[in-house]
Amino acid sequence: MDESGLSTVPSKNSKIIACKGKKQVGVLTSAERGQHLTVVCSFSAAGVYVPPAFIFPRKNMKKELMDNAPAGAVAFTQEHGWMDKNIFVKWLNHFVKHVKPTKEDKVLLMLDGHISHKSLEAQEYAKANGIILFCFPPHCTHRVQPLYVVFFGPLSTYYNQELNLWLKTHPGRTVTHYQVAELFKNAYQKAATLSNAENGFSTTGIYPFQPDIFPDWMFAPAEATDVEQENVGLPESNFANKEPEALLADATQKDISFENTGPSTSIQKPLSSCCSVAITDISPLPKATSLHRKKRSGKTGKSGVLNSTPEIAALKEIVAQKEEAKRRKSARKTKRVLNLHEYKEIQKDAQEEEEFPVEDTDDEDDAVCIYCNELYSQSRRNEWWLKFQSCAKWAHCECAGLATNSKTFICELCVNTELLIVVVNY
Numbered sequence: 001m002d003e004s005g006l007s008t009v010p011s012k013n014s015k016i017i018a019c020k021g022k023k024q025v026g027v028l029t030s031a032e033r034g035q036h037l038t039v040v041c042s043f044s045a046a047g048v049y050v051p052p053a054f055i056f057p058r059k060n061m062k063k064e065l066m067d068n069a070p071a072g073a074v075a076f077t078q079e080h081g082w083m084d085k086n087i088f089v090k091w092l093n094h095f096v097k098h099v100k101p102t103k104e105d106k107v108l109l110m111l112d113g114h115i116s117h118k119s120l121e122a123q124e125y126a127k128a129n130g131i132i133l134f135c136f137p138p139h140c141t142h143r144v145q146p147l148y149v150v151f152f153g154p155l156s157t158y159y160n161q162e163l164n165l166w167l168k169t170h171p172g173r174t175v176t177h178y179q180v181a182e183l184f185k186n187a188y189q190k191a192a193t194l195s196n197a198e199n200g201f202s203t204t205g206i207y208p209f210q211p212d213i214f215p216d217w218m219f220a221p222a223e224a225t226d227v228e229q230e231n232v233g234l235p236e237s238n239f240a241n242k243e244p245e246a247l248l249a250d251a252t253q254k255d256i257s258f259e260n261t262g263p264s265t266s267i268q269k270p271l272s273s274c275c276s277v278a279i280t281d282i283s284p285l286p287k288a289t290s291l292h293r294k295k296r297s298g299k300t301g302k303s304g305v306l307n308s309t310p311e312i313a314a315l316k317e318i319v320a321q322k323e324e325a326k327r328r329k330s331a332r333k334t335k336r337v338l339n340l341h342e343y344k345e346i347q348k349d350a351q352e353e354e355e356f357p358v359e360d361t362d363d364e365d366d367a368v369c370i371y372c373n374e375l376y377s378q379s380r381r382n383e384w385w386l387k388f389q390s391c392a393k394w395a396h397c398e399c400a401g402l403a404t405n406s407k408t409f410i411c412e413l414c415v416n417t418e419l420l421i422v423v424v425n426y
Helices: 085-099 120-128 146-169 177-191 194-203 244-255 265-275 309-355
Strands: 002-007 036-043 049-057 074-078 107-111 131-135 384-388 394-396 408-410 418-425
Touching (some): 002 146, 036 146, 120 131, 120 309, 146 194
Parallel strands (some): 107 131
Antiparallel strands (some): 036 049, 408 418
């Protein structure tokens, strides 16, 4: 199983007939930059193909997008037209519908190490339906992925041919997502052959299994440069720290014998002159460019079987840790919001006190209701008080049984005395 991108614009320009010597030649194309989408393909070593799946970059699906599509094909929608963990679970459901694996007759599904293939929901669904998810090693899909090696290349070529043919037969029109399914169907029928599926598995050495299919030179290191490498695990030699002149002198003494036919100085002078030139002066090592690689924060992705019981248990623990961290972060955010709301309430109360200051008298710091003995400073919001002008005592309007717009009030402490009052809103 693997994904590939499709575009409404041909990836390669087709060949056209033009005058000899002409430098600028125009060619018909759909647009300068086309619209992209993703197609998911899968086949087995026996040549059985699973109907493809399309991932359109949109939020809502329209039936017109799948007109004249390959038989059994399905379509999904994603905001960017990419594969994600939710769509991968839907594709696994499509895979189970056509392959029909069971726990007794399991199926091995080989794929790359994209993050969307390693979600907990996908692994549990695959294990429950008899699918063994096997992840290829990183940076090796160009050699071991059958779809990449033998299928997507011819499919892209046939698809570009269908695009160019459609543009020629429909002049003045452009290819959109509504024509992609029909064009892909014609290209898919040409590329989805039995020989391509069998060659894909045999070329990569998967089936029949060939562990030595890749030669040794593919595992060789990169070109030698002037960067020093540590000799790990190599035995120390007697000539490790010797200069090139000393090594050549030892070799000439051991392997070369001279006859006494002339003076020895005539032979030693050329040797001393040639040994003064270092090998790096004759053939210097290429300079290595400086590498500024950023350290990756995450761990290296795992290859091999993904949905085994220990792997699922470890993934559940990681998901639980992430959920706990997310919950703590949400709790801290809520606490900050509550603190901010409380701070705003305090600020609001302070502003209201500044707008309506309480006039303090010289003889008392606080007033008391003559009925309930409640302090004026402890009154609730929007609570009305009455002040008697004769005795300078206070009372609640509710306790006295009077309305806030009352003009006169006879205090029970001052019987038969009519007093003018001042109405104050706390």
